[in-house]
Amino acid sequence: MGVNDVIVYDTTLRDGEQTPGVSLNAAEKLEIAKQLKNLNVDVIEAGFPIASRGDFEAVKLIAAEVRGVGVSALARASKADIDRAYEALKGAEHPRIHVFIATSDIHLKHKLKMSREEALNRAVDMVAYARSKIGEVQFSAEDATRSDWDYLAKVYESVIEAGATIINIPDTVGYTTPGEFAQLINYLKTHVRNIDKAIMSVHCHNDLGMAVANSLTAAYHGVKQIEVTVNGLGERAGNASLEEVVMALNTRKDYYKRDVRVNTQQIYRTSKLVSTLTGISVQPNKAIVGANAFAHEAGIHQHGVLSERSTYEIMTPESIGLxxxxxxxxxxxxxxxxxxxxxxxxxxxxxxxxxxxxxxxxxxxxxxxxxxxxxxxxxxxxxxISVPEIYQLEFVQISSGTNVTPTATVGIRREGNVMQAADCGDGPVDAVFKAIEKAVGQQVELQDYFLKSVTGGKDALGEVTVKIGKNGKTFLGHGLSIDVIEASARAFISAINRMMVELSYSNDSEEGVK
CATH class of the missing domain: 1.10.8 (Helicase, Ruva Protein; domain 3)
Known part of the structure; x- marks a missing residue:
């Protein structure tokens, strides 16, 4: 890589999946990982292998099948976590273990119940252990921006000596500001004596709406790696948005003087795929990928753009793949x-x-x-969306109107047999869902229902996303049709199919553990 290149480290499949309500299976994670490769990110953080059997299998699958890109796995500062990450990553072309431990006094006291010295020793020992297994080890000091700077510098210096090749500075709770972050970065550059032996990285959360600004500030001050997620997904208010960071660096190269290898023409495609698979819609006024990002309604704007695009567009729609x-x-x-x-x-x-x-x-x-x-x-x-079709919609009929109790009749096919059922509901969609539950013999909790028009006009496709709950778990389903009732039925059946597969997989996994 060139001296001015920024390493784009995408953590959509790890931190992004921690977005409340998001749960991706291994096939969906692989689909996103392949698209991230098409996008040409430098490193994919594929998951947290110790967290669950499903996460382990997803990391292992991505490591084995996605080539030409770094694949990273997260691990706490413990041998069990590191061993599990190593097992998942063994098939990767460019594997990386990402070890983390908190360094702020508030985390040390209330979460880890450790002294500063204990945390430092643990970090050093586990980085050395990870390095004994793999050539590329990243270390993160969780809650770095609320940590004591002298202590933080000592931790980074020690883990670099122990073998860390990348040191990451996370703004874990989105607390810092661009000015403070610049000061911290420059402080670490001058107080970590062996800083030249490791790549500096940042990971910014968006709790105060400054994740992208802080990430760009880091890039301006020479940080080599920026951690991002597609559509800014992540816990709480999310992470620094990949598309915003990348397009800012590209559009304002005159200011930042940094380069990224990302294929920007794949940005829109990637955003759409992640939105579809996670069920998290992109707000219309979202920078870069929102529906209104290149829309102009005001007459003076329209006149300007028609005369010369650059009057109101600082980048072209084509540059992100529209x-x-x-x-x-x-x-x-x-x-x-x-x-x-x-x-x-x-x-x-x-x-x-x-x-x-x-x-x-x-x-x-x-x-x-x-x-x-x-x-x-x-x-x-x-x-x-790879959901095995255990149940398939054969037909749906509804009777509804003013002062009429909505009634639905459905036919559901399973293994060549068609099961029919009818039920009433508070509305046509509710009636359809109840009839489907009766036909398949499953009772679920409808947690969320979202309908959007794919295009305009009376013949527009309707895209429905539903979330259902069962046994404390959430399952996502999607449906697509010109008929919104049909799209709703398909989405509900898709969610039930996923539930059937994942609950069966979970039971099999538990039996295997026993």
């Missing part, structure tokens, strides 16, 4: 045009995936006159 091609697909469009559109939109699918997407496209084209780019994206992203 297409403005005028080729329109419809029911008479052939496979060649469809494949060309997929490539234009940044998709690299195998033959089977193209076949499935093309069939879905043809079904949609019979119902909708014009197929827009957003429709194609929705079709492909919806098919990317």
């Amino acid at each position: 297409s403005h091609n005028n080729i329109v697909l419809g029911k008479h469009s052939g496979r060649h045009a469809f494949e060309a559109k997929l490539k234009e939109l940044g998709y690299d699918l195998d033959a089977d995936a193209i076949n499935r997407a093309f069939e879905r496209f043809k079904d949609l084209a019979d119902k909708k006159k014009t197929i827009l780019d957003q429709d194609i994206e929705a079709i492909v992203e919806n098919k990317a």
